[in-house]
Amino acid sequence: MTSTDVLIVGGGIVGLVAAIELAGAGMKVKIIDAGINAGSTANAGSLHVQMQSRFMRLYPGQVPNIEASLPLYRAAVEAWVDLDAAHGPFDLVRKGGLMLAESPDQMAFLEQKVQRETARGVRAELLDRAAVDRFAPWLGQQIIGAELCLDEGKLNPLVANVRLRAAADRLGVRIERDWISAITVEGGIVEARGRNFTHHGDRVLIAAAWGAGPLARSHGLDIPTRAEPLHMNITEPCQTRIQHLIQHAERSLTLKQLGTGQIVIGGGWPAEDRGERTVPGVLYGSLLGNVALAAQLIPSIGGIRIIRTWAGMNTTADGASIIGPLPRAGRIVMAVPGDAGYTLGPLVARMAAAEMLGRDPPRDTAPFSPGRFAAQSP
Amino acid sequence: MARTMPEATFTFNGAVIPFRDGQSIAAALTEAGQRALRRTAQGQDRGMFCGMGVCQDCLVTVNGTPNKRACMTAAANGLTIATQVAFPALDTAHAAPPVGGARSLSPDVLVIGGGAGGLSAAIAACRAGASVVVLDERKVAGGQYYKQSALKGAPLDTQQAEGATLLAEARDSGAEIIQGVEIWGAFDGLLFLAEHDGAALIARPKTAIVATGAYERPRMVPGWTLPGVMTTGAAQTLWRSYRTLPGQRVAVCGSGPLNVQVGLELANGGAEVALVAEAAPPPFTAPLPALRAALADPALTWKGAGMMVRLRRLGIPLRNRTVLTKVAPEGTALRASFAAADGSRQECTVDALCMNDGFEPQNEILRLLGARMRYDPIFGHLRCERDAILETSISGLFAVGDCAGLGGAPAAACEGRIAGRAAAARLGFGEATDLYAEQRLLRRHRAFQAALWRMYRSTPEAGIEPDSDTLVCRCEEITFAQLRAGLELDPGHVGTLKRATRVGMGRCQGRYCGPVAARLVARETGAEMQDLSYFAPRVPIKPVSISAILAAREALDDID
Structure with missing residues (x-):
């Protein structure tokens, strides 16, 4: 027995929401956060549900896992709506997401995608240009139609992070800054060795996104978590006109307007990886390409100015989330979203927390068991 | 047929505003008594503050295009100008078509900034035989020290005449000087992306000399964001570049010799200077630094002493150990309150209040490119590490003048001459083996500066007023109290504070609030100030307008 019931490695959206769940159930919780290169603190606030064309193109092998996860994404947005009611407001707007097509090929791709998604319970439909014009007349002339996914939305992650952090504080969650390099279990006590201190707890929840893979390795799991530094841009404020989350059927783009009136442009253009302990750098090719694409789709943004760019941090493994205890070390529990970590974060956190509390998780965690990464024994 | 030639005019919110050829929109509006230019999200009026394109608070809508800086945009006949609303409509935000075509440059030496340091560097590099391009932000080069007139007419005084000579010398040397260039991107391998009259300008130089100078540190008191409150340098630019007084009745406050100088210049220009408030004690109370300054540079020390005498002759009150405590609107004027160290208080009513509490280096390009910095606790800002030839830790990247840490114009010019020759020599032009005399002169300038600033208050205060509603972040309208709350939530790093409170997330990109926030976090955490204490360079x-980014992309596609 230690004085901490659960150590949480990672203070991003997953760690914070798990801490709120666990501390709310009476547990003593300590979060250890490295304070650098976190996905949540650099997130842009898209709530993704439909399959992202960028991801399908880059990781075709992971598409079946993503497709199987579609109901999870829907439930994840519901979890955000819950959180917003309990701890918000987070400027959450759920008008849906538009994935734009510029060619008949892209329309055909979207049509097929809509069928696959609706089969999994996603509220998606295909719109022609006239239908799109009813709420997005400002789109470029070349847009011939779009997929509208009504489950999608957006929020202001800065607001959400601060409010959730405050909620965790109110529940007595301690947050310490450290970089955990190894986790061991001995005599029923978990030891997390950090650069500054060694931390102890009865159990540990690994909510460290791309940092989760290395921590699981010594426990016989080979989880290929990978950090993807992604370029982001934000404009100065202007009158709010863009209600939907905007994406493209073939090219890398997400665009949305926040409650502040600022337009956030991203969508998976690479940033320069400068190692795990240094923030990523900005690549001019990404800045120019990403912004040009946005202006091509919404020409009226040409006169407003970009005031800042930065790099977000997405984490991928095999496309599906990783939730639950390690097969050979049950005191170590994983909570890593499969992709779109900020969208999935609260739900993944709640599922992992429910497992730790011995409660029924909001969804079945079996398909997301870390056991699937057990290293092949020779 | 008209009886007389109509004078040049534009309209501002419907009112007809006359202007003189060469005046900026901000200067013409100031002359017409129009000070409120922008409306914030919280409904507050803002006006010209920095006068040099940094603060983004003088934004106006010009012919339907919002987000134009009145201080950097020339007045033109027939313009329709309006107050910038907080949330301009998207479809009005169309971009003006570019004036010229895209340009791509690859000079031996690229000089960024056309002030004392940059022009001196350009002359030295050119004379050594290198091809040199100077990129300067303003319509006329000269920088903040030599501030050239944008209007026709003879130089105002020796300082302006010296600047005109230096500028002519730079032009004669063969350096190409391009005016009105806004550099918005700097990337490894020395790639610079810029906007020039709406068109793209791409520079891939062999070496670069950064000479971007400094901007002014404000004193953050209640009311410091009111229209009519401006930096001392902004007031000086109004007068020296546009022959416009910031107001009929003015007060100047802060610390440092610039305040006295500008007080005198405005008085000579016809303004009534109600007060010059200096935070430091009088120089005679610091005889040792005064003596050291006199030994290092007798001429400049004499000039400084002369300014004090002229101030007295003109009957302008100079109050030492006196600081601004508050500014409040009073009709169309401002009521400024001051407190002295002896506890006495003083108030005056002015049209314009000028403030300069020191300087912050414009080191954005240097930091973006990864040049090594160290914190100077005396001046409270970063200094760029440089070797004897002013090269930074990045090979081929030189830094001269105040952008590398405050040093003054004479030192900047000296550094420019050294770096210009060294950069040229790097590429095989000239030897640059006999820099000894320049380096000795530089040591003297630096000794003078060190002694000079010991007579003033160069170290910024931490600046916290607990539970105060005073704004720290002009753009996002964040108060000291909000910063305090953010610090209590998570004191870790200035980046954390930024995300928690939005401090520094606005258009000026944290130039004013950033250093204050960094010092507050350092004080809270006990961490030493260093490069990483500041907002990450981005x-x-x-x-930069999205259309300018599109233009840069097209231009780069054409090159690659």
């Missing part, structure tokens, strides 16, 4: 260096 592209764009200044806000």
Whole structure:
């Protein structure tokens, strides 16, 4: 027995929401956060549900896992709506997401995608240009139609992070800054060795996104978590006109307007990886390409100015989330979203927390068991 | 047929505003008594503050295009100008078509900034035989020290005449000087992306000399964001570049010799200077630094002493150990309150209040490119590490003048001459083996500066007023109390504070609030100030229109 019931490695959206769940159930919780290169603190606030064309193109092998996860994404947005009611407001707007097509090929791709998604319970439909014009007349002339996914939305992650952090504080969650390099279990006590201190707890929840893979390795799991530094841009404020989350059927783009009136442009253009302990750098090719694409789709943004760019941090493994205890070390529990970590974060956190509390998780965690990464024994 | 030639005019919110050829929109509006230019999200009026394109508070809508800086945009006949609303409509935000075509440059030496340091560097590099391009932000080069007139007419005084000579010398040397260039991107391998009259300018130089100078540190008191409150340098630019007084009745406050100088210049220009408030004690109370300054540079020390005498002759009250405590609107004027160290208080009513509490280096390009910095606790800002030839830790990247840490114009010019020759020599032009005399002169300038600033208050205060509603972040309208709350939530790093409170997330990109927030976090955590204490350097260096980014992309596609 230690004085901490659960150590949480990672203070991003997953760690914070798990801490709120666990501390709310009476547990003593300590979060250890490295304070650098976190996905949540650099997130842009898209709530993704439909399959992202960028991801399908880059990781075709992971598409079946993503497709199987579609109901999870829907439930994840519901979890955000819950959180917003309990701890918000987070400027959450759920008008849906538009994935734009510029060619008949892209329309055909979207049509097929809509069928696959609706089969999994996603509220998606295909719109022609006239239908799109009813709420997005400002789109470029070349847009011939779009997929509208009504489950999608957006929020202001800065607001959400601060409010959730405050909620965790109110529940007595301690947050310490450290970089955990190894986790061991001995005599029923978990030891997390950090650069500054060694931390102890009865159990540990690994909510460290791309940092989760290395921590699981010594426990016989080979989880290929990978950090993807992604370029982001934000404009100065202007009158709010863009209600939907905007994406493209073939090219890398997400665009949305926040409650502040600022337009956030991203969508998976690479940033320069400068190692795990240094923030990523900005690549001019990404800045120019990403912004040009946005202006091509919404020409009226040409006169407003970009005031800042930065790099977000997405984490991928095999496309599906990783939730639950390690097969050979049950005191170590994983909570890593499969992709779109900020969208999935609260739900993944709640599922992992429910497992730790011995409660029924909001969804079945079996398909997301870390056991699937057990290293092949020779 | 008209009886007389109509004078040049534009309209501002419907009112007809006359202007003189060469005046900026901000200067013409100031002359017409129009000070409120922008409306914030919280409904507050803002006006010209920095006068040099940094603060983004003088934004106006010009012919339907919002987000134009009145201080950097020339007045033109027939313009329709309006107050910038907080949330301009998207479809009015169309971009003006570019004036010229895209340009791509690859000079031996690229000089960034056309002030004392940059022009001196350009002359030295050119004379050694290198091809040199100077990129300067303003309509006329000269920088903040030599501030050239944008109007026709003879130089105002020796300082302006010296600047005109230096500028002519730079032009004669063969350096190409391009005016009105806004550099918004700097990338490894020395690639600079810029906007020039709406068109793209791409520079891939062999070496670069950064000479971007400094901007002014404000004193953050209640009311410091009111229209009519401006930096001392902004007031000086109004007068020296546009022959416009910031107001009929003015007060100047802060610390440092610039305040006295500008007080005198405005008085000579016809303004009534109600007060010059200096935070430091009088120089005679610091005889040792005064003596050291006199030994290092007798001429400049004499000039400084002369300014004090002239101030007295003109009957302008100079109050030492006196600081601004508050500014409040009073009709169309401002009521400024001051407190002295002896506890006495003083108030005056002015049209314009000028403030300069020291300087912050414009080191954005240097930091973006990864040049090594160290914190100077005396001046309270970063200094760029440089070797004897002023090269930074990045090979081929030189830094001269105040952008590398405050040093003054004479030192900047000296550094420019050294770096210009060294950069040229790097590429095989000239030897640059006999820099000894320049380096000795530089040591003297630096000794003078060190002694000079010991007579003033160069170290910034931490600046916290607990539970105060005073704004720290002009753009996002964040108060000291909000910063305090953010610090209590998570004191870790200035980046954390930024995300928690939005401090520094606005158009000026944290130029004013950033150093204050960094010092507050350092004080809270006990961490030493260093490069990483500040907001991470980010592209764009200044806000850049999406159409300018498109133009840069096209231009780069054409090159590659």
